Amino acid sequence: MNDAVAPGQGTTALNSMQTAPKEVQISMGNEKANVNEKSSRRAWLLLGLLVPLLSAITAVVWYYEGTWYGLAALYSSLVVVLLVKPGWRWFYIAAVTGPRDTIALIAYIRVLLFIKRLERKNLNVGDVFEANVAKQPDKLAIVSESQKWTFRQLNEQANRVANVFHSHGYKKGDVVGLLLENRPEFVATWLGLSKIGVITPLINTNLRGASLQHSIKVGNCTALIYGISYRLAVMDIAKDLPAHVALYQFNDEPNVSEGAEGLTQGLAQQLNALLETVPKDKVAAGASRTDHQDKLVYIYTSGTTGLPKAAVITHSRYFFIAAGIHYTLGFRDTDVFYTPLPLYHTAGGIMSMGQALLFGSTVVIRKKFSASGYFADCARFKCTVGQYIGEMARYVLATPEAPHDRQHQVRMVFGNGLRPQIWKQFVDRFNIAKVGEFYGATEGNANIMNNDSTMGAIGFISRILPQIYPISIIRADPHTGEPIRNEKGLCQLCAPHEPGVFIGKIVKGNPTREFLGYVDTKASSKKVVYDVFCKGDKAFISGDLLVADERGYLYFKDRTGDTFRWKGENVSTSEVEAQLSNLVNYKDTIVYGVCIPQTEGRAGMAAIYDPIREVDVSRLGTILASDMPSYARPQFLRFLRRVDLTGTFKLRKVELQQQGYNPAIIEDELYYAQPDGSYAPLTQSIFEQIQRNELRF
Numbered sequence: 075m076n077d078a079v080a081p082g083q084g085t086t087a088l089n090s091m092q093t094a095p096k097e098v099q100i101s102m103g104n105e106k107a108n109v110n111e112k113s114s115r116r117a118w119l120l121l122g123l124l125v126p127l128l129s130a131i132t133a134v135v136w137y138y139e140g141t142w143y144g145l146a147a148l149y150s151s152l153v154v155v156l157l158v159k160p161g162w163r164w165f166y167i168a169a170v171t172g173p174r175d176t177i178a179l180i181a182y183i184r185v186l187l188f189i190k191r192l193e194r195k196n197l198n199v200g201d202v203f204e205a206n207v208a209k210q211p212d213k214l215a216i217v218s219e220s221q222k223w224t225f226r227q228l229n230e231q232a233n234r235v236a237n238v239f240h241s242h243g244y245k246k247g248d249v250v251g252l253l254l255e256n257r258p259e260f261v262a263t264w265l266g267l268s269k270i271g272v273i274t275p276l277i278n279t280n281l282r283g284a285s286l287q288h289s290i291k292v293g294n295c296t297a298l299i300y301g302i303s304y305r306l307a308v309m310d311i312a313k314d315l316p317a318h319v320a321l322y323q324f325n326d327e328p329n330v331s332e333g334a335e336g337l338t339q340g341l342a343q344q345l346n347a348l349l350e351t352v353p354k355d356k357v358a359a360g361a362s363r364t365d366h367q368d369k370l371v372y373i374y375t376s377g378t379t380g381l382p383k384a385a386v387i388t389h390s391r392y393f394f395i396a397a398g399i400h401y402t403l404g405f406r407d408t409d410v411f412y413t414p415l416p417l418y419h420t421a422g423g424i425m426s427m428g429q430a431l432l433f434g435s436t437v438v439i440r441k442k443f444s445a446s447g448y449f450a451d452c453a454r455f456k457c458t459v460g461q462y463i464g465e466m467a468r469y470v471l472a473t474p475e476a477p478h479d480r481q482h483q484v485r486m487v488f489g490n491g492l493r494p495q496i497w498k499q500f501v502d503r504f505n506i507a508k509v510g511e512f513y514g515a516t517e518g519n520a521n522i523m524n525n526d527s528t529m530g531a532i533g534f535i536s537r538i539l540p541q542i543y544p545i546s547i548i549r550a551d552p553h554t555g556e557p558i559r560n561e562k563g564l565c566q567l568c569a570p571h572e573p574g575v576f577i578g579k580i581v582k583g584n585p586t587r588e589f590l591g592y593v594d595t596k597a598s599s600k601k602v603v604y605d606v607f608c609k610g611d612k613a614f615i616s617g618d619l620l621v622a623d624e625r626g627y628l629y630f631k632d633r634t635g636d637t638f639r640w641k642g643e644n645v646s647t648s649e650v651e652a653q654l655s656n657l658v659n660y661k662d663t664i665v666y667g668v669c670i671p672q673t674e675g676r677a678g679m680a681a682i683y684d685p686i687r688e689v690d691v692s693r694l695g696t697i698l699a700s701d702m703p704s705y706a707r708p709q710f711l712r713f714l715r716r717v718d719l720t721g722t723f724k725l726r727k728v729e730l731q732q733q734g735y736n737p738a739i740i741e742d743e744l745y746y747a748q749p750d751g752s753y754a755p756l757t758q759s760i761f762e763q764i765q766r767n768e769l770r771f
Contacts, residue, residue, distance in 0.1 A: 178525055199392055233355065239270060240361050245272075256439045260417050421489065421490070461489050465675065486510060518614045577613040639667075650702070651665045679708055707751070
């Protein structure tokens, strides 16, 4: 959902089942016969349940694969399993996990039927939304701290946006970037542009300088819509943008001074004034028709390396993500959703907002997350479903107890990164009946979900017939993520409790298995592995290490490569290293993630080779605060006096990471980031406060 959406849960303790009991020795022949008869009845009962289940799976596989191969494979696998593994243990696991797998299968079929129906009618997101507008025009669609928009109002604003840009000559296939805070106009803008076939890159509002400029360029934007709150960031890079990129400023602040307006005078058109001059009832007749498979938006993700990458989201992909979580977790059209997450990411912008656009629910949004305001907002707006990321859950749990902790109507929370260590405390304190933990990447197809609130699990793999499941965990180098192949050159499945890299089978034409990748095709190719389980097949490789227990429940273990997760964002060490090196006069710089007690993810730490201490720490902090996204800024600095030239760069990074930021074992100067972005010396006293969670990041 990376960007994706991947949780930084760290190593998870896995609870395995006890080994099967030893065979009971029965001396009496009639007693032995009774036991055998009971075992036989149990086996035949389970087999009777499995046959309809397998038949349903077969029907779906055959329908979407277009071949009877699925039928033969399924029943052949069943026969093999029953012949080779006739022991009672397999039947026990199948019986225990059968209900879970059946519920997931039913949800999967409902998602496929939903998407197939829309595909046959060639419907796009705007079409489905307008059907909800016609059905319930006066129902609230989006609610914020200061705004309440009905479905009619949202549609009227979207029509205005469509008509303005249609009148300015924008057409199907053009790209118009959007840099705007969480507010109903954000949704109305990209939705309106989609009505005339324009693709909208949803740009991270934390980006500044080179990262912001890159996001506009890599998306091939011909125009940029930005809120007045971000005018300075845009003006800083305006001269470096291609000449054809037109600027449209949206005044999202109620009171704007003439001086502030003057900063963009002559460079940007005032979108608010333009919107008042066009019709709101419908889109102009000459606008292009958008098809079901057309591109809808780009969502940026750091991926594994480099600058932000624009992941492609088609109308079909949007349907799959929003409908997938809707049916799997049992959302209701009458639910009121609460999301304080940014709408430029998949989690908030598709998983939650999609419930309003596609299913007619109400979504409550917030400009900025507030830990103390989370359940207060849920109670105030009568929300029934809340969304989180791991850090949010921890911050909310850390707030003082209040009456609204349990005086709300939230029946379910969903998200990614709820740490097992706080899972029980969270649901107990806030009286949450169900937790829907998910895992997935915005650009990928390896998406899983915990549909039965199993503590700590991010999803599951079926243990009944794992051979036909479209996702797998394969053996791989934990540092590089490269698959470890057998003598035939094929990938190898991991055994239970064996960590490996998570992959998703790619099937062309199947909306649940398609891999759309990035706008940059070279970046996309790096996320595909070939010759997985047979020559010629291919899969999306996540780059994340997962582990499965005996029942197939999946747990996040770690990330491979040079990225770490902080504040719900993927941080590319190579990008931060490049920017830092430029700021410190090209000195050797190593960036890595370090663990802070009771804190989700890994905090960034930069080791800079500066033996004679030339770097001005105060100036560096000021520049980083203005030019780098908050989640990417190093929380700790270390100024190296010497570098081991005999070791490899990778090895040195591992050693530095292991040493962390403890001044008791590090002779180099250490600094830590303060709330205002400046850096202060990291003393032993400060280190101990961090360890006791008295200083938070």
